Amino acid sequence: MQLALFIIFGALALGGALNLLFQRHPINSALSLVVVMMSLAVLYWSLGAEFLAAAQVIVYSGAIMVLFVFVIMLLNAGEEEHTTGSRAAYTVGIPGAAAIFCLLSFVFLSERNALSTSAIGGDLGNGVDNIAAVSAMLFTKQLLPFEVTSILILVAILGAVVLARKEL
Amino acid sequence: MVPTAYYLILAAMLFSIGIGAFLIKRNVITIFISIELMLNAVNLTFVAFAHMWHQVNGQIFVFFVMVVAAAEAAVGLAIIISIFRTRRTLNVDEINLMKS
Numbered sequence: 001m002q003l004a005l006f007i008i009f010g011a012l013a014l015g016g017a018l019n020l021l022f023q024r025h026p027i028n029s030a031l032s033l034v035v036v037m038m039s040l041a042v043l044y045w046s047l048g049a050e051f052l053a054a055a056q057v058i059v060y061s062g063a064i065m066v067l068f069v070f071v072i073m074l075l076n077a078g079e080e081e082h083t084t085g086s087r088a089a090y091t092v093g094i095p096g097a098a099a100i101f102c103l104l105s106f107v108f109l110s111e112r113n114a115l116s117t118s119a120i121g122g123d124l125g126n127g128v129d130n131i132a133a134v135s136a137m138l139f140t141k142q143l144l145p146f147e148v149t150s151i152l153i154l155v156a157i158l159g160a161v162v163l164a165r166k167e168l
Numbered sequence: 169m170v171p172t173a174y175y176l177i178l179a180a181m182l183f184s185i186g187i188g189a190f191l192i193k194r195n196v197i198t199i200f201i202s203i204e205l206m207l208n209a210v211n212l213t214f215v216a217f218a219h220m221w222h223q224v225n226g227q228i229f230v231f232f233v234m235v236v237a238a239a240e241a242a243v244g245l246a247i248i249i250s251i252f253r254t255r256r257t258l259n260v261d262e263i264n265l266m267k268s
Contacts, residue, residue: 006170010178017185017205026197029189033201036182040208043175047219049227052211052234059234064204064241071245072197075252093191101184105177112173116220133224134231142228149235156239163246 005046013039026077030068037061051131175216182209196251196258200244207237 016035023029037060045053108115138146186209189202211230218226248258255263 002170006174010174013178014181014185017182017189020198020201020205021185021189021192026195026201029193029198029201033205036205037208040212043178043212044215047175047215049215049218049230052215052227052230055231055234056211059238060204060208064238067241067245068197068201071248075197075249075258077195077197077258089191094188097184097187097191100187101180104180104183108173108176108180112171115172115176117169117171130224130227134227137224137228138231145232149232152239153235156242160242160246163243164249 002046005042009039009042013043024079026072027069030065030072033068034061034065037065048130050129051134172216172220176213179209179212179216182206182212194259194261196248196260196263199260200241200248204237204241207233 013036016032016039019032020029020036023032037056041053041056041061044050044056183206186202186206189205190199193199193202211233214226214230214233218224218230251263252258257263
């Protein structure tokens with residue numbers, strides 16, 4: 001069951017990411033990122049993070065991607081021109097990205113026995129559900145960082161309003 | 169039962185694709201989208217490790233990453249709108265004020 005979920009939605013996420021890479025129009029890239037985010041929400045759910053699965057759908061594919069699509073439509077962004085780009089990106093960057101992937105895969109595969117397997121759903125131990133555990137941690141131990149994020153959001157709102165004003 | 173390593177390798181694949189898109193793409197909005205893809209890949213790693221250790225700390229971290237990503241998207245898109253207003257272009261090759 002979990003293997004089937006992982007294969008289906010992992011392949012969907014990977015296909016969406018590759019589509020993001022190969023599409024030339026920004027709106028196609030944005031919509032394929034929505035596919036990636038929805039598949040990742042299913043994977044989060046299968047890993048026992050129900051709260052994060054819901055937050056992924058609401059915050060990422062709901063709020064952030066709508067913002068992206070609004071800006072793409074507002075600026076009337078067309079297909080990107082086919083430029084040569086920077087040569088360093090092609091000669092160093094792409095092999096570098098491949099090398100990072102190979103290194104990470106090598107480490108994960110060589111340590112796969114230590115990493116163990118994961119059953120479907122959460123098992124946090126003492127019989128609490130995921131959202132209770134998250135909120136208990138968030139509102140007791142992590143209360144100060146949680147409050148600081150609200151200030152961060154406030155500053156971001158003010159910054160966005162100031163930056164997007166007409167006369168800058 | 170899926171090995172945790174598979175989730176981590178999927179996250180590594182998404183992250184590498186994000187790096188590739190970041191380097192290849194010439195549109196500033198698409199570059200921003202590939203940054204979001206990389207953040208999502210890292211979030212998957214956090215959730216996989218949180219599940220592996222039966223701890224909730226990794227999920228808290230993902231929550232904070234989401235908050236920071238939302239703030240970053242708002243400010244970044246405002247900067248993109250501001251750039252488009254003054255330069256009339258979204259091509260990063262033509263946005264080279266700080267280069268020369």
